[in-house]
Amino acid sequence: MHLAISIDEAVDLIPDGATVMLSGFMGVGVPDRIVHGLAEAGKKDLTLISNDTARDTTGPGPLFAANCVRKLICSHMGLNTIVQAQFASGELEVELVPQGTLVERIRAAGVGLGGILTPTGVGTKVAEGKEIIEVDGKSFLLEKPLTADFALIAARSCDYVGNLAYMLTATNFNPIMALAGNTVICEPEEIVPVGMIPPDLVKTPGVLVDHVIKTTA
Amino acid sequence: MHLAISIDEAVDLIPDGATVMLSGFMGVGVPDRIVHGLAEAGKKDLTLISNDTARDTTGPGPLFAANCVRKLICSHMGLNTIVQAQFASGELEVELVPQGTLVERIRAAGVGLGGILTPTGVGTKVAEGKEIIEVDGKSFLLEKPLTADFALIAARSCDYVGNLAYMLTATNFNPIMALAGNTVICEPEEIVPVGMIPPDLVKTPGVLVDHVIKTTA
Amino acid sequence: MDPKILIARRVAQEITPRSLVNLGIGIPTLVSDYLDEDMGVFFQAENGAVGMGHRPPEGMTDRHLTDAGGRFVSFVPGASTIDSAFSFGLIRGGHLDLTVLGALQVDEKGHLANWMIPGHYTPGMGGAMDLVTGAKKVIIAMQHTAKGEAKIVPECTLPLTSERRVDLIVTELAVMKPEDDGLHLIERAPNVPLEVILEMTEAKLIHGPDVPEMQIGC
Amino acid sequence: MDPKILIARRVAQEITPRSLVNLGIGIPTLVSDYLDEDMGVFFQAENGAVGMGHRPPEGMTDRHLTDAGGRFVSFVPGASTIDSAFSFGLIRGGHLDLTVLGALQVDEKGHLANWMIPGHYTPGMGGAMDLVTGAKKVIIAMQHTAKGEAKIVPECTLPLTSERRVDLIVTELAVMKPEDDGLHLIERAPNVPLEVILEMTEAKLIHGPDVPEMQIGC
Numbered sequence: 001m002h003l004a005i006s007i008d009e010a011v012d013l014i015p016d017g018a019t020v021m022l023s024g025f026m027g028v029g030v031p032d033r034i035v036h037g038l039a040e041a042g043k044k045d046l047t048l049i050s051n052d053t054a055r056d057t058t059g060p061g062p063l064f065a066a067n068c069v070r071k072l073i074c075s076h077m078g079l080n081t082i083v084q085a086q087f088a089s090g091e092l093e094v095e096l097v098p099q100g101t102l103v104e105r106i107r108a109a110g111v112g113l114g115g116i117l118t119p120t121g122v123g124t125k126v127a128e129g130k131e132i133i134e135v136d137g138k139s140f141l142l143e144k145p146l147t148a149d150f151a152l153i154a155a156r157s158c159d160y161v162g163n164l165a166y167m168l169t170a171t172n173f174n175p176i177m178a179l180a181g182n183t184v185i186c187e188p189e190e191i192v193p194v195g196m197i198p199p200d201l202v203k204t205p206g207v208l209v210d211h212v213i214k215t216t217a
Numbered sequence: 218m219h220l221a222i223s224i225d226e227a228v229d230l231i232p233d234g235a236t237v238m239l240s241g242f243m244g245v246g247v248p249d250r251i252v253h254g255l256a257e258a259g260k261k262d263l264t265l266i267s268n269d270t271a272r273d274t275t276g277p278g279p280l281f282a283a284n285c286v287r288k289l290i291c292s293h294m295g296l297n298t299i300v301q302a303q304f305a306s307g308e309l310e311v312e313l314v315p316q317g318t319l320v321e322r323i324r325a326a327g328v329g330l331g332g333i334l335t336p337t338g339v340g341t342k343v344a345e346g347k348e349i350i351e352v353d354g355k356s357f358l359l360e361k362p363l364t365a366d367f368a369l370i371a372a373r374s375c376d377y378v379g380n381l382a383y384m385l386t387a388t389n390f391n392p393i394m395a396l397a398g399n400t401v402i403c404e405p406e407e408i409v410p411v412g413m414i415p416p417d418l419v420k421t422p423g424v425l426v427d428h429v430i431k432t433t434a
Numbered sequence: 435m436d437p438k439i440l441i442a443r444r445v446a447q448e449i450t451p452r453s454l455v456n457l458g459i460g461i462p463t464l465v466s467d468y469l470d471e472d473m474g475v476f477f478q479a480e481n482g483a484v485g486m487g488h489r490p491p492e493g494m495t496d497r498h499l500t501d502a503g504g505r506f507v508s509f510v511p512g513a514s515t516i517d518s519a520f521s522f523g524l525i526r527g528g529h530l531d532l533t534v535l536g537a538l539q540v541d542e543k544g545h546l547a548n549w550m551i552p553g554h555y556t557p558g559m560g561g562a563m564d565l566v567t568g569a570k571k572v573i574i575a576m577q578h579t580a581k582g583e584a585k586i587v588p589e590c591t592l593p594l595t596s597e598r599r600v601d602l603i604v605t606e607l608a609v610m611k612p613e614d615d616g617l618h619l620i621e622r623a624p625n626v627p628l629e630v631i632l633e634m635t636e637a638k639l640i641h642g643p644d645v646p647e648m649q650i651g652c
Numbered sequence: 653m654d655p656k657i658l659i660a661r662r663v664a665q666e667i668t669p670r671s672l673v674n675l676g677i678g679i680p681t682l683v684s685d686y687l688d689e690d691m692g693v694f695f696q697a698e699n700g701a702v703g704m705g706h707r708p709p710e711g712m713t714d715r716h717l718t719d720a721g722g723r724f725v726s727f728v729p730g731a732s733t734i735d736s737a738f739s740f741g742l743i744r745g746g747h748l749d750l751t752v753l754g755a756l757q758v759d760e761k762g763h764l765a766n767w768m769i770p771g772h773y774t775p776g777m778g779g780a781m782d783l784v785t786g787a788k789k790v791i792i793a794m795q796h797t798a799k800g801e802a803k804i805v806p807e808c809t810l811p812l813t814s815e816r817r818v819d820l821i822v823t824e825l826a827v828m829k830p831e832d833d834g835l836h837l838i839e840r841a842p843n844v845p846l847e848v849i850l851e852m853t854e855a856k857l858i859h860g861p862d863v864p865e866m867q868i869g870c
Binding site: 104108111112113114115116117118119133135136138140142144165166167168171199200201 | 321325328329330331332333334335336350352353355357359361382383384385388416417418
C-alpha cells in the first residue's frame with residue numbers, strides 16, 4: 001500500500017546529479033506534472049534517459065529550458081530547438097541509441113539480463129567500440145543494460161497498491177521503465193480504490209512502484 | 218481477417234516430425250482440443266517445447282500417451298508418469314531448461330534477438346558446453362533463441378483479426394509463444410466480432426496469429 | 435502527376451492484403467491514401483499503435499492516441515496497443531511485413547543511409563535502424579535526386595542505417611531493385627526516357643533494352 | 653510443536669510488510685499460514701500470479717486461476733496477472749523480495765543443491781534456478797536431516813542450483829546464516845541443546861558460547 005505523495009514531495013526525492021528515466025513518446029504518456037516540478041525546483045546535472053525530447057514546451061522540454069540536464073540518452077532529439085542549441089554549444093552531452101535497442105536495454109536491466117544481443121546497428125557507426133557476439137554464424141551487437149536511480153512514469157489509472165493501467169499509445173515506454181528504475185515514481189491520471197483495476201488490466205504490478213503522486217496539488 | 222478453421226484442419230497442418238511449442242502451465246492455458254486432435258491423429262516424432270508435462274491425462278499428457286513425442290524441451294516433467302517411463306526407457310529424449318531461461322529464449326526468437334545473457338545456471342550443470350559472456354565483470358550464460366515450426370496457444374477471447382485476450386494465470390507462456398512460432402494456431406474459448414476486444418485488452422495483436430480454431434467441432 | 439503522389443501510388447501497389455505496415459515520415463506517409471481499405475492492411479507505429487486509421491476530426495481527438503510523430507490518429511476496428519518493447523519486438527522479430535522509408539542515399543548494394551550527415555546536426559536514428567534491420571521487406575520511397583545531387587550512388591558516403599539490403603527503391607523516375615549482381619532498373623515512370631534516368635543516377639543501373647513503364651493507372 | 657510448523661513459524665518472522673514473496677512446495681507453502689494478513693504481503697507464483705490468497709471453497713474455483721502447482725487459488729484485492737516472461741523478469745530482475753525453498757543439501761558456503769540427484773530420475777529444475785539466482789533474499793526451510801543423513805554439509809556433493817549464497821537456513825533444530833567466513837549458527841530451536849545441533853550437522857558451524865533460542869511465542 002502507498003500513501004500518495006505530493007508533487008513537491010516527489011521532486012524532493014530526486015537529488016541533483018541523479019540519473020532519471022522519463023517515459024513517454026513525443027510528449028504522450030509523460031508524467032508532465034513532475035517534469036514541471038523538477039524544472040521549477042531548478043534541479044541540476046541530471047542524466048536523462050528518454051526516448052525523445054518532444055518539443056520545447058512538451059514532454060521533457062521544460063527540463064531543458066530550465067537547464068536541468070547535463071547528459072541525454074535518447075533515440076531522437078529532432079524537434080526540440082533548446083536541446084539542439086544546448087547540444088551545439090556543448091553544454092549538453094548526448095548519446096544516441098536506436099529506439100529498439102534503447103527499450104530493450106532498459107528491459108534487460110529490469111529483468112536481470114546481462115545485456116542484449118541485437119542485429120540492429122551491426123556494421124554501422126552504432127557498433128563502434130562495442131563487442132560483437134557471434135551466435136550460429138550471425139553477428140549481434142552486445143548492448144548493455146540501462147538502469148536509473150529513478151524512473152518517472154505516467155499511468156491512466158493507479159490504485160493504492162501501486163498497480164498501473166495505461167491507455168492506448170500513452171503506454172509506450174512506461175511499463176518497461178517501471179521495471180528498471182531503482183525508485184519508481186508514478187504520476188497517474190486517476191487513483192482508484194484497491195481492487196478496482198481488474199487483475200488482467202494491470203500492466204505494471206504495484207510491487208514495482210515505490211511512490212504514487214496525488215492527482216491534486 | 219481469419220476464417221476460423223476446424224480442429225481437424227488445424228491438426229492436418231502439422232506434419233510428423235514438426236517442432237511444436239505448446240503453451241500452458243500445469244495444464245492451465247493449454248489448447249486442449251488440438252492436443253487431443255494431434256493425439257488421435259497419431260502424429261509421430263514431434264519435438265515438443267512446453268514448460269511442463271502436467272499429468273498423464275492433462276495438458277500435453279495425451280501426446281505422450283499416444284507416443285507422439287520424440288524429443289521434449291521443458292523445465293519440469295515431474296508429475297507425468299508416462300513421460301517418466303518413456304524417458305527411463307530411452308524412447309523420449311529430454312532437454313531440461315530453467316523456466317526463466319526457457320521463456321526468455323522463446324521471447325528472444327520472437328523479438329529477433331540473438332540469444333539471452335542470463336545469470337541463471339552460471340556455475341551449474343546447466344552451463345556445461347555453453348558460452349560464458351562477461352559484461353562489466355559479471356558472468357552470464359549465452360542461451361540461444363528457441364523457435365518452432367508451430368506455436369499452439371490458448372486464449373480466453375479472440376476476434377476474426379486474431380487479436381487475443383487471456384484470463385488470469387491461463388496467460389502464462391501464451392503471449393510469448395505467439396511471438397515465436399513460424400505458424401501460430403490459437404484455440405480460443407470464444408470468438409467475438411472484430412472490435413469487441415478493447416485495444417488495451419489485446420495481449421497478442423492479430424498480426425501474430427495465423428489460424429484461429431472454431432469453438433465448435 | 436505530383437512526383438510525391440506518383441511515388442506513393444507506385445509503392446501502394448507493393449502492399450499485400452492483411453499485412454502489417456510501418457510508414458516513415460514524408461512521402462511514405464502518403465502511401466496509405468492510395469490503398470483500398472478493404473485490403474485489411476494494419477498500419478503500425480513505433481509508439482505501439484497497431485491498426486492506425488485516419489486523423490480524426492477536430493473535437494474527436496484523444497491525447498492518448500497518436501502516431502510516432504505525436505499526431506492524433508484514430509484506430510480501425512481490431513486495432514490494439516502494445517508497449518515499446520513489444521512494438522520493437524514486432525519490428526526486430528520479422529513480424530512487420532513492410533516498412534516504407536525515405537533516404538539520404540542508397541547504393542548499388544542496396545545499402546541505405548538515412549540518419550546522419552557528418553558535420554551536420556543529427557537529430558537521431560529513432561526507430562530507423564531497427565526497421566531496416568528487422569522488417570520483412572524494406573521499400574525506399576524518395577525523390578530521385580536532392581537539389582540536383584544524386585541520391586542513388588555507387589557506394590554510400592554517408593553512415594549506413596543497416597547492413598541489410600533494401601528490397602525496392604521507388605522514385606518519381608524509376609523503380610529499382612538491388613540484387614546480388616547490382617542494382618536493377620525494373621520500371622520507368624510514365625513518359626520518362628531511359629536516358630534521363632541513367633543521367634540522374636550515379637549508381638550503375640542494370641537493365642535490358644526495354645524497361646517497362648510503371649502501371650499506375652491514373 | 654510439529655517440526656514443519658516450527659520451521660514455518662520461524663520463517664514467517666523474516667517476512668517484511670508489503671513484500672513480494674514466492675513460496676516453494678512443501679514446508680515453504682506452510683509459511684503463509686503464520687502471517688498477519690494486515691501485513692499486505694503479496695504472494696507470487698512462477699505462473700504469473702501476483703497476490704495469491706487462500707484456496708477457494710469448492711464451487712468457487714476457476715480453472716483460469718491456479719498456483720504454480722496447478723492448484724486452485726484465490727486473489728487478494730490488488731492482485732494482478734502477468735505472463736511467464738514478466739513473471740521471471742520479476743524473479744531474475746531482483747523484484748522478488750524473498751523466496752523460501754526446500755533443499756537436498758546446503759553447504760558451508762551457503763550453496764544450495766535442490767534439483768538433481770545424479771543416477772536418479774530428475775523431474776526438472778522448474779523455476780528454482782532463477783529463484784535462487786534472482787530473489788533479493790533466499791531462505792531455505794527444511795528438516796535438518798533426511799532419514800538420518802546430514803543435509804547441511806561441508807560442501808554440496810549434489811549438483812548446485814546456483815552459485816549464489818543463500819541468506820538463511822531454518823530447520824526444526826536451528827537457524828543458520830552463511831557468511832564470508834562460514835556458516836554461523838545463530839539460533840537454537842526451543843529446548844534443543846547445542847550438542848544435538850552440532851551432532852546432526854556435518855558442516856562446521858560457527859557459534860559463540862551461548863546460542864539464543866528461537867522466539868516463536870507459541
